[in-house]
Amino acid sequence: MYPHKLYEIDQLLARAQELGSLARLETLATVKDTKGEEFPIHKLTLGSEDPAAPVLGFIGGVHGLERIGSQVCIAYLNSIAKTLLWDEITQQALKKIRIFFIPMVNPTGVVHLTRSNAQGVDLMRNSPTEGTNTNFLLGGHRISPRLPWYRGPNIGEMEIESKALVESVLKELERSVCAVTIDVHSGFGMQDQLWLPYAKTKRPFPHLAKAHALFDLFDHTYPYHFYKIEPQATNYTTHGDLWDYIYDESMARRNDFTYLPLALEMGSWNWIKKNPLQLFSSTGPFNPIKKHRERRILRRHNTFFEFLIKAMSSSSVWDNLNEDQINKHELRAKERWYQND
Ligand SMILES: [Zn+2]
Numbered sequence: 001m002y003p004h005k006l007y008e009i010d011q012l013l014a015r016a017q018e019l020g021s022l023a024r025l026e027t028l029a030t031v032k033d034t035k036g037e038e039f040p041i042h043k044l045t046l047g048s049e050d051p052a053a054p055v056l057g058f059i060g061g062v063h064g065l066e067r068i069g070s071q072v073c074i075a076y077l078n079s080i081a082k083t084l085l086w087d088e089i090t091q092q093a094l095k096k097i098r099i100f101f102i103p104m105v106n107p108t109g110v111v112h113l114t115r116s117n118a119q120g121v122d123l124m125r126n127s128p129t130e131g132t133n134t135n136f137l138l139g140g141h142r143i144s145p146r147l148p149w150y151r152g153p154n155i156g157e158m159e160i161e162s163k164a165l166v167e168s169v170l171k172e173l174e175r176s177v178c179a180v181t182i183d184v185h186s187g188f189g190m191q192d193q194l195w196l197p198y199a200k201t202k203r204p205f206p207h208l209a210k211a212h213a214l215f216d217l218f219d220h221t222y223p224y225h226f227y228k229i230e231p232q233a234t235n236y237t238t239h240g241d242l243w244d245y246i247y248d249e250s251m252a253r254r255n256d257f258t259y260l261p262l263a264l265e266m267g268s269w270n271w272i273k274k275n276p277l278q279l280f281s282s283t284g285p286f287n288p289i290k291k292h293r294e295r296r297i298l299r300r301h302n303t304f305f306e307f308l309i310k311a312m313s314s315s316s317v318w319d320n321l322n323e324d325q326i327n328k329h330e331l332r333a334k335e336r337w338y339q340n341d
Pocket residue numbers: 062063066185186187
């Protein structure tokens with residue numbers, strides 16, 4: 001039996017049980033902490049079983065110190081699981097699309113209060129993808145697991161957690177017509193940011209026009225939203241980003257579909273500004289310690305998540321574009337995000 005100190009895992013299992021045949025529960029892998037205690041990496045899937053269905057994925061806890069990311073995923077899983085039991089609109093949407101949750105990719109990091117896994121590897125630097133113009137250390141390195149942002153000892157060898165995530169997401173992308181994943185992090189900056197690919201380079205990624213069309217829709221639907229939206233590389237470039245790797249790998253296998261791997265980077269510097277003691281809290285600086293702030297963060301992204309469900313259910317609106325529309329979105333995206341390059 002797994003230990004019960006990770007309530008996020010208990011909640012996921014409880015939802016799986018309540019939903020019965022409406023949910024598919026998988027254990028992607030089991031990892032051990034430094035004492036040999038085992039932890040599961042779970043995936044819970046709701047909705048269409050058609051391999052071609054549009055897919056929306058919620059991922060959290062890649063960095064153990066950013067436990068709030070797992071909690072945001074679980075809070076949303078809780079909501080949608082409850083909604084699915086009574087709301088006909090959600091039931092209809094999930095006949096059309098598939099939603100999966102991998103809310104805690106790095107459970108040993110969560111238990112140890114470390115960014116890395118139990119081997120000292122930063123999973124978000126662990127893929128074979130090489131970045132350009134990366135910063136020393138921050139961009140990923142193979143010097144020592146004692147330093148942050150360690151990529152792992154050998155090129156091309158991924159950790160159990162990374163492999164579990166990569167294989168599971170690539171399987172979702174095998175035949176889907178359109179896919180969006182959102183990986184929830186915290187720690188960087190003052191403002192909540194939505195990051196587009198790439199992390200490896202400041203150059204545009206192939207689905208730039210589609211990403212612009214999606215966020216154009218979001219901007220028009222929710223003009224008062226609070227997100228800063230831009231490619232991750234605008235902030236810094238890295239080696240070994242798992243999403244760059246999954247994206248490039250999926251495009252190499254087939255280029256007849258749209259895939260947008262997004263990251264939600266919750267601006268935790270703001271929480272520190274409001275409560276400097278957080279820097280010394282036992283859960284670390286990247287998690288809110290005030291209960292009211294935690295509650296606010298757990299509900300803060302519902303609008304965006306609901307928007308994504310609608311955007312996937314009606315994906316043709318932003319995904320089936322003619323050549324003229326693609327060119328226009330591409331041009332506007334370059335003006336918006338690549339002005340300085
Ligand atoms: Zn992170």
